[in-house]
Amino acid sequence: MDAAERAAALGAYALEASGCERCGLAATRTRVVYGSGPSAARLMLVGESPGFHEDREGTPFAGRPRELLERLLAGIGMGLDEVYLATVLKCRVPASREPLPEEWGACEPYLYRQLELVRPVVVATLGSFATTLLSGRALGITRAHGQEVEVTLGGRRVLLYPLFHPAAALYTPTMLEVLERDVARLPALLGGDERAPLESAPVAVAPDVRRTPQPVQLGLF
Numbered sequence: 244m245d246a247a248e249r250a251a252a253l254g255a256y257a258l259e260a261s262g263c264e265r266c267g268l269a270a271t272r273t274r275v276v277y278g279s280g281p282s283a284a285r286l287m288l289v290g291e292s293p294g295f296h297e298d299r300e301g302t303p304f305a306g307r308p309r310e311l312l313e314r315l316l317a318g319i320g321m322g323l324d325e326v327y328l329a330t331v332l333k334c335r336v337p338a339s340r341e342p343l344p345e346e347w348g349a350c351e352p353y354l355y356r357q358l359e360l361v362r363p364v365v366v367a368t369l370g371s372f373a374t375t376l377l378s379g380r381a382l383g384i385t386r387a388h389g390q391e392v393e394v395t396l397g398g399r400r401v402l403l404y405p406l407f408h409p410a411a412a413l414y415t416p417t418m419l420e421v422l423e424r425d426v427a428r429l430p431a432l433l434g435g436d437e438r439a440p441l442e443s444a445p446v447a448v449a450p451d452v453r454r455t456p457q458p459v460q461l462g463l464f
């Protein structure tokens with residue numbers, strides 16, 4: 244499938260997802276926030292779920308977290324328009340609680356399909372929830388941030404790179420400093436893009452974690 248075909252497939256899948264009622268979050272969302280960005284982006288950012296502003300605007304990472312992401316990416320010479328933005332859950336989770344296993348279990352096929360179609364080199368997970376889901380390991384983001392691991396996602400090997408969530412870093416200066424340092428390593432990780440060698444390289448950390456729900460350690464998003 245070439246880039247144009249993958250872009251068309253992403254669009255068709257987004258349309259299909261827009262009416263999704265696979266889980267109870269359909270009843271409380273304003274809209275499905277499927278994801279956005281270039282269909283051949285080398286970097287994909289994956290957060291937990293749409294928040295209040297994302298639910299209304301229909302795009303992942305709205306408001307001040309988006310502004311911070313833009314600033315951090317500008318610092319490494321990248322624009323947000325070069326990055327594919329996604330969340331594990333495509334509908335807003337009520338603020339008073341965490342996502343339920345049946346909700347992310349119902350929703351994760353959308354993310355895996357996005358990973359298959361976009362074929363990023365680096366998947367940066369923002370916060371504990373997305374990191375645990377995509378690594379298949381219950382690691383808190385405080386321990387896992389800034390340490391890339393090679394995993395199989397969407398049928399191919401990618402570098403999973405956990406980062407603090409910008410919404411958390413906005414209010415914690417020490418966390419922001421760490422996030423800035425971790426983001427500064429992205430060019431080196433992306434610069435090693437050599438899709439074919441990466442796809443044929445040995446896997447350092449397991450697993451094709453698709454459809455393998457693990458205990459989720461929450462905390463710092």
Ligand code: SF4
Nearest residue numbers: 263265266333334350
């Ligand atoms: S959270 Fe995902 S599975 Fe649940 S209704 Fe929204 S799009 Fe469908």
